[in-house]
Amino acid sequence: MPTDLELARASGQLDIKAIHDLLLLPSRKLLRDKVQNTLEKEPLWDPTIRPHLNxxxxLLRSLRLCYRLLQLRKLHNWSQEEYREALSLSDDKLPTTLHEIAFINIIYSQGTNEQREQWLPRCQRLEFVGCYAQTELAHGSNVQGLLTTATYDYEDGRDEFIIDSGGIEGAKWWIGGAGVLANFALVQAILKVPRRGEGVESLGPHLFLVPIRSLTTHLPLPGVTVGDIGPKAYGGFAGMDNAYIKFDNVRIPRTNMLMRFAELARGGKYTKAKHDKISYGSMVAMRARMPENMGWVLGKAVTTAIRYCVIRRQFTSPGELGGNEIQVIYYASVKHRLFPLLAQSYAFIVCGRELQNRYTQMQEALVSRGDTSMLPEIHSLSIALKVATTNDAVKGMEVARRAMGGHGFSWMSGVGVWWANSTASQTYEGDNYVIAQQTARGLLKHLQRLHQAKAVGEKDYELPPSSGYLNLAARSFWLNPSVILSLLSSRAAYLLGQLALAISTSPQKSWTDHSFATFALCRAHAELYLASTFFSILSSRPDIPPPVYTLVLIYSLHTITSSLSDLLESETLTPSNARELRYVYDWILMEGLSVSDVVSLTDAFGFRDWEVGVLGGKEGRVYEQMWDEVQWREGKEGRGKREKVAEFEGGQRDIWERVREEARGVLGFWKEGGEVQNEGERKRAAKL
Amino acid sequence: MPTDLELARASGQLDIKAIHDLLLLPSRKLLRDKVQNTLEKEPLWDPTIRPHLNxxxxLLRSLRLCYRLLQLRKLHNWSQEEYREALSLSDDKLPTTLHEIAFINIIYSQGTNEQREQWLPRCQRLEFVGCYAQTELAHGSNVQGLLTTATYDYEDGRDEFIIDSGGIEGAKWWIGGAGVLANFALVQAILKVPRRGEGVESLGPHLFLVPIRSLTTHLPLPGVTVGDIGPKAYGGFAGMDNAYIKFDNVRIPRTNMLMRFAELARGGKYTKAKHDKISYGSMVAMRARMPENMGWVLGKAVTTAIRYCVIRRQFTSPGELGGNEIQVIYYASVKHRLFPLLAQSYAFIVCGRELQNRYTQMQEALVSRGDTSMLPEIHSLSIALKVATTNDAVKGMEVARRAMGGHGFSWMSGVGVWWANSTASQTYEGDNYVIAQQTARGLLKHLQRLHQAKAVGEKDYELPPSSGYLNLAARSFWLNPSVILSLLSSRAAYLLGQLALAISTSPQKSWTDHSFATFALCRAHAELYLASTFFSILSSRPDIPPPVYTLVLIYSLHTITSSLSDLLESETLTPSNARELRYVYDWILMEGLSVSDVVSLTDAFGFRDWEVGVLGGKEGRVYEQMWDEVQWREGKEGRGKREKVAEFEGGQRDIWERVREEARGVLGFWKEGGEVQNEGERKRAAKL
Ligand SMILES: Cc1cc2nc3c(=O)[nH]c(=O)nc-3n(C[C@H](O)[C@H](O)[C@H](O)COP(=O)(O)OP(=O)(O)OC[C@H]3O[C@@H](n4cnc5c(N)ncnc54)[C@H](O)[C@@H]3O)c2cc1C
Ligand SMILES: Cc1cc2nc3c(=O)[nH]c(=O)nc-3n(C[C@H](O)[C@H](O)[C@H](O)COP(=O)(O)OP(=O)(O)OC[C@H]3O[C@@H](n4cnc5c(N)ncnc54)[C@H](O)[C@@H]3O)c2cc1C
Incomplete structure (x- = not known):
């Protein structure tokens, strides 16, 4: 008998291929397919083992994954791109990831040509394995306030830095890849240069390449205290060895400072970088990648949830006694929760790639011509999108999980580990509430210049593309893209105006007092960009089937109806407009996409079964699979899982035997009048 | 040197005791203190072990906790109340919990006097350990649709039920306490009575007491397939052995059906229960306890976050170079996130207790006089509060965690396990989106009768207290309780009106189409109740210091500003009203509570240090403690933790040794030209 999923697909006619190509460029698809075909056959990648591990x-498992990836790279002659794709296809963040995407990238972008030549080959062959060490126990967001110092020592012909944490509060903390793996760290430290007779000059944070473990014994080097910081919330980042690293007067050569931009010459002459944000380049690169990634992981969650809600049935229609129960996907509360998430996921992927293209252009201009003109705009935009997409994707994944009812709370929904690994993205690469303020500051600056330009009768101040809407104001029919974009524009402009007003009317308040308003502004800015980019990408693609247009509308109207109070308060909309809008939005959700459409739209992600949750298998035979999946502990064979898990447990005895014995002990309590039952209990009782 | 927390306390003058008594009645405090004083000394309760376990x-650990609690109960002669308090004071949900709060309670409330006498003593001494088995693999919300049947067999003088799952989709699933522990299950099954010559009569779900494991061997009984369903999302409920149980024609005596209300006599005569909701009684009891519990766990998270944000400093004020950095609690975005959570936590505790009092009154009326008149109101209200408080507390805990920046993501924030255990509360005891509809239905019924009453010119239809606001409409100054309550009333009334309108104007739509609107209505109903109850409780307590009043205002204004779009759309407020309201709300958050106030308000919860996160210690020496906490794995002693963790791992070798060896293997890869390094890798390579 065909499953409900198969029936839904049979009734749909969507050209999935075109949609899939929109989400994943064919070139990248080739690459991803190649890697997936290999990983799919690897027993270590079995996602059903991971939830059983502490x-x-x-970490043991993820190190094995790292090792195996290196073997596979060699075996299959993977390119750097293919290897990185493979790294990203694990549910866990792997210890070697930061080596690839932070350590190597930063040496490349901020090292001089000699530094690149000297270090990169050894990094490529994993002789040097590195991490990025900025955050400290007592400092993260405030990089200027770091306690770690790099003091230049040029006495007696020496030409070295002394790296020092200055106490435990200055110990590096959260450093991914360094808990057990890395032997090098790129350390952010305050550059200090003693000036004879004039005290010590403090030149702000710079990057230094510091060896932390021996290349031969892999033991910590003298002066370095390093180790793993322990489990994280929700079991997130369990496969990543986040570390603390404390430096006690560790000496490195002067040439270990990355000097492509700022420079310290032998003897102490310091040359400043040309652009003050230039060293943020690698941060921008990381952030620019996040929106698309968030789209994919939200896509996994929503694929699982939609598929499961298509096969899940609960309650018969009143009057239809004895008939089939309703597929829960038909409930308004399910559509209202899941369809906007599908729309967000598409928007983040499609617009996220666009952002990366713009980043690449900027980076090329920077590296080839030293041209920094695009930096401020990309800096500000990547922050806005990082903030909005991490926020919404994380929120959305948990909504998707809950939409699966009880089984959503099983590891089999898959969402647990994706969410736990993703929620920290709101904090790393800059705490969202902290960095949102930078976008807001940029926007305030634009507004100021706009006002000034108007005042002296000059030619209109030209706004960067992402802020062009500040000139706009219009209104008409709700599903018209120009209406939608003008509403989102008005909202962002209104929030900006309100913030400017608050600042100008209460000069006694400090910037500290506005950090909530700046967050709202930053999000509004990002949401406008996402909607308009998504619209414009689709307008040039007549080959994409209509349901994807419906997704853009859902994305936009969801955003608008979630911010109705801004639009009502600013009198952009009247109360009856708002009611109409909500009505139109409800109508699109309830009628705009058929169940077969949404099945196709999730199929179009192209996820393999091992990538989504057990609840989200493509075929839809959920209950049989769940049943199978729980049998192995009770002695049924089930694909050798007992052995696979035991391999990690490393115990002489099956832990479930111990668990059962313990249970019998509890049960036996009454029998023995409260006396202990077995050895374990006897020992514990002795401690009484 | 005093810590920032100590300084904040020194500058405060609040009468913490009065506030603490408001949160925790002195009688309960005595009891909790007694239990806490004992548990505090127990090594097993050390909360820093749990995050390291799979x-x-x-489960091994939580079973030991169960066992130890039984020992302690005996040793200290704990009352039932004290024992239950102790059960609830563990971070983990314990396997014996459902035995206490579901199994025993339900037998008491739904068993006949003989059934009580026959079973309860054996339950008390843990000879019978039970679970509550309602949900099935394919059915949860729809109890009427359960597949498990209890077929009465009275042929040949037999007088038995045959319990059968009817296939794996009818297997019980999620059954807490039964994975390894329980030997009895209270099974919800569809009662079927064959009527000679007239087929089989189906009488809907009833409860049956079914033995599942042998009282002597503790092995599953014939016809029973039972085991643990495996890990849950986020590592939640890790200490609970949620189970699947499949029944294949298991026979039990007729007298094992709970028959206080509905009855099946020997031979098959069936007597219906008097009130159709009567068997939900125990569900109502569970739900009525949830709001207060949610308040306490949110309180732990917010205590930790506020304390940490008082000691956490980041950035100097512009212009104040070299000065102290700002305590992050002073940032608007921190106040806007944390203070409303503090207010919610107080509201949930105080009003949640009030709800339990009303439940107790109802239950007394029911049990002593068979009086069911209060049932519908308490049923509907407990749903509304369950929905709103689980939703907000869960959302709030994660907000609190993120407010702690990077360290919030460490297990040391404590929030991870609280949140992971709590988020499922939105699903169990009835999925929020499903049960919210019952409150909405009830309200629609009231509205209808209100209209009818008006139409025939009768005396006004009398509304139950929680819905009294439907008659109201007024407006005035924003901090006046009557204004606030009338706004919240108008909002709920507006949502109800809109829903009624939507139903009446589109008769072609089904109830299915309204499940999103009903959720919003249910929340609005609950939020009004919470605000008004909180106000009225405080109005009779002049001894409570003013900052607690500020919390009620924050709770109310937070709710109102979060639902401004409803109030604007309904034209209850004008745009300029809305701006004013937001202004007032911002002002209260920024100026209404001093840092010393919020420290006192969190101190007033009375949490011990082991109950809150490491980041939330009372003294505020966070960094030293964090540093200590990460040393043990690297061989430093640190309170014998290595041994404590190893006790659970049960391996011959320290797992961290294996982890380090694995890391060395990865590092060695380049050296050996890609050859394998150690035994483990050699084995894996062989599988290539
Ligand atoms: C999983 C994970 C992996 C990481 N990996 C690395 C790594 O590999 N290398 C590395 O160097 N670091 C790493 N980090 C650290 C991370 O970059 C920092 O935690 C992050 O930048 C936030 O800084 P913080 O922890 O100092 O937060 P804080 O700044 O201390 O934030 C605490 C609170 O104060 C608020 N706050 C602070 N300043 C302001 C302000 N100016 N205005 C308003 N509110 C403010 C924040 O919003 C937050 O609520 C990682 C972190 C995590 C969670
Ligand atoms: C940690 C945990 C512990 C548990 N412990 C126990 C236990 O000890 N004993 C026990 O018997 N059970 C237990 N349960 C099961 C729990 O009671 C059910 O999971 C819960 O009632 C939800 O039912 P469901 O899983 O069938 O969800 P479903 O009803 O299948 O929900 C799936 C989706 O459909 C939607 N939906 C369903 N019906 C409707 C409708 N009419 N209108 C709109 N939307 C609808 C839901 O909102 C949800 O989005 C436990 C569950 C968990 C997570």
């Missing part, structure tokens, strides 16, 4: 065991 | 290990 942090130490997960 | 599901099996957590």
């Amino acid at each position: 942090q130490a065991q997960s | 599901q099996a290990q957590s």
Whole structure:
């Protein structure tokens, strides 16, 4: 008998291929397919093992994944791109990831040509394995306030830096890849240069390449205290060895400072970088990648949830006694929760790639011509999108999980580990509430210049593309893209105006007092960009089937109806407009996409079964699979899972035997009048 | 040197005791203190072990906790109340919990006097350990649609039920306490009575007491397939052995059906229960306890976050170079996130207790006089509060965690396990989106009768207290309780009106189409109740210091500003009203509570240090403690933790040794030209 999923597909006619190509460029698809075909056959990638492991065991597993990836790279002659794709296809963040995407990238972008030549080959062959060490126990967001110092020592012909944490509060903390793996760290430290007779000059944070573990014994080097910081919330990042690293007067050569931009010459002459944001380049690169990634992981969650809600049935229609129960996907509360998430996921992927293209252009201009003109705009935009997409994707994944009812709370929904690994993205690469303020500052600056330009009768001040809407104001029919974009524009402009007003009317308040308003502004800015980019990408693609247009509308109207109070308060909309809008939005959700459409739209992601949750298998035979999946502990064979898990547990005895014995002990309590039952209990009782 | 927390306290003058008594009645405090004083000394309760364990290990630990609690109960002669308090004071949900709060309670409330006498003593001494088995693999919300049947067999003088799952989709699933522990299950099954010559009569779900494991061997009984369903999302409920149970024609005596209300006599005569909701009684009891519990766990998270944000400093004020950095609690975005959570936590605790009092009154009326008149109101109200408080507390805990920046993502924030255990509360005891509809239905019924009453010119239809606002409409100054309550009333009334309108104007739509609107209505109903109850409780308590009043205002204004679009759309407020309201709300958050106030308000919860996160210690020496906490794995002693964790791992070798070896293997890869390094890798390579 065909499953409900198969029936839904049979009734749909969507050209999935075109949609899939929109989400994943064919070139990238080739690459991803190649890697997936390989990983799919690897027993270590079995996603059903991971939920059974604790942090130490997960780390053990993820190190094995790292190792195996290196073997596979060699075996299959993977390119750097293919290897990185493979790294990203694990549910866990792997210890070697930061080596690839932070350590190597930063040496490349901020090292001089000699530094690149000297270090990169050894990094490529994993002789040097590195991490990025900025955050400290007592400092993260405030990079200027770091306690770690790099003091230049040029006495007696020496030409070295002394790296020092200055106490435990200056110990590096959260450093991914360094808990057990890395032997090098790129350390952010305050550059200090003693000036004879004039005290010590403090030149702000710079990057230094510092060896932390021996290349031969892999033991910490003298002066370095390093180790793993332990489990994280929700079991997140369990496969990543986040570390603390404390430096006690560790000496490195002067030439270990990355000097492509700022420079310290032998003897102490310092040359400043040309552009003050230039060293943020690598941060921008990381952030620019996040929106698309968020789209994909939200896509996994929503694929699982939609598929499961298509096969899940609960309650018969009143009057239809004895008939089939209703597929829960038909409930308004399910559509209202899941369809906007599908729309967000598409928007983040499609617009996220566009952002990366713009980043690449900027980076090329920077590296080839030293041209920094695009930096401020990309800097500000990547922050806005990082903030909005991490926020919404994380929120959305948990909504998707809950939409699966009880089974959503099983590891089999898959969402647990994706969410736990993703929620920290709101904090790393800059805490969202902290960095949102930078976008807001940029926007305030534009507004000021706009006002000034108007005042002296000059030619209109030209706004960067993402802020062009500040000139706009219009209104008409709700599904018209220009209406929608003008509403989103008005909203962002209104929030900006309100912030400017608050600042100008209460000069006694400090910037500290506005950090909530700046967050709202930053999000509004990002949401406008996402909607308009998504619209414009689709307008040039007549080959894409209509349901994807419906997704853009859902994305936009969801955003607008979630911010109705801004639009009503600013009198952009009247109360009856708002009611109409909500009505139109409800109508699109309830009628705009058929169940077969949404099945196709999730199929179009192209996820393999091992990438989504057990609840989200493509075929839809959920209950049989769930049943199978729980049998192995009770002695049924089930694909050798007992052995696979035991491999990680490393115990002499099956832990479930111990668990059962313990249970019998509890049960036996009454029998023995409260006396202990077995050895374990006897020992514990002795401690009484 | 005093910490920032100590300084904040020194500058405060609040009478913490009065506030603490408001949160925790002195009688309960005595009891909790007694239990806490004992548990505090128990090594097993050390909360810093738990994050290091996987599901099996957590279960091992929680079973030991269960066992130890039984020992302690005996040793200290704990009352039932004290024992239950102790059960609830563990971070993990314990396997014996459902035995206490579901199994025993339900037998008491739904068993006949003989059934009580026959079973309860054996339950009390843990000879019978039970679970509550309602949900099935394919059915949860729809109890009427359960597949498990209890078929009465009275042929040949037999007088038995045959319990059968009817296939794996009818297997019980999620059954807490039964994975390894319980030997009895209270099974919801569809009662079927064959009527000679007239087929089989189906009488809907009833409860049956079914033995599942042998009282002597503790092995599953014939016809029973039972086991643990495996890890849950986020590592939640790791200490609970949620189970599947499949029944294949298991026979039990007729007298094992709970028959206080509905009855099946020997031979098959069936007597219906008097009130159709009567068997939900125990569900109502569970739900009525949830709001207060949610308040306490949110309170832990917010205590940790506020304390940490008082000691956490980041950035100097512009212009104040070299000065102290700002305590992050002073940032608007921190106040806007944390203070409303503090207010919610107080509201949930105080009003949640009030709800339980009303439940107790109802229950007394029911049990002593068979009086069911209060049932519908308490049923509907407990749903509304369950929905709103689980939703907000869960959302709030994660907000609190993120407000702690990077360290919030460490297990040391404590929030991870609280949140992971709590988020499922939105699903169990009835999925929020499903049960919200019942409150909405009830309200629609009231509205209808209100209209009818008006139409025939009768005396006004009398509304139950929680819905009294439907008659109201007024407006005035924003901090006046009557204004606030009338705004919240108008909002709920507006949502109800809109829903009624939508139903009446589109008769072609089904109830299915309204499940999103009903959720919003249910929340609005609950939020009005919470605000008004909180106000009225405080109005009779002049001894409570003013900052608690400020919390009620924050709770109310937070709710109102979060639902401004409803109030604007309904034209209850004008745009300029809305701006004013937001202004007032911002002002209260920024100026209404001093840092010393919020420290006192969190101190007033009375949490011990082991109950809150490491980041939330009372003294505020966070960094030293964090540093200590990460040393043990690297061989430093640190309170014998290595041994404590190893006890659960049960391996011959320290797992961290294996982890380090694995890391060395990865590092060695380049050296050996890609050859394998150690035994483990050699084995894996062989599988290539
Ligand atoms: C999983 C994970 C992996 C990481 N990996 C690395 C790594 O590999 N290398 C590395 O160097 N670091 C890493 N980090 C650290 C991360 O970059 C920092 O945690 C992050 O930048 C936030 O800084 P913080 O922890 O100091 O937060 P804080 O700044 O201390 O934030 C605490 C609170 O104060 C608020 N706050 C602070 N300043 C302001 C302000 N000016 N205005 C308003 N509110 C403010 C924040 O919003 C937050 O609520 C990682 C972190 C995590 C969670
Ligand atoms: C940690 C945990 C512990 C548990 N412990 C126990 C236990 O000890 N004993 C026990 O018997 N059970 C237990 N349960 C099961 C729990 O009671 C059910 O999971 C819960 O009632 C939800 O039912 P469901 O899983 O069938 O969800 P479903 O009803 O299948 O929900 C799936 C989706 O459909 C939607 N939906 C369903 N019906 C409607 C409708 N009419 N209108 C709109 N939307 C609808 C839901 O909102 C949800 O989005 C536990 C569950 C968990 C997570």
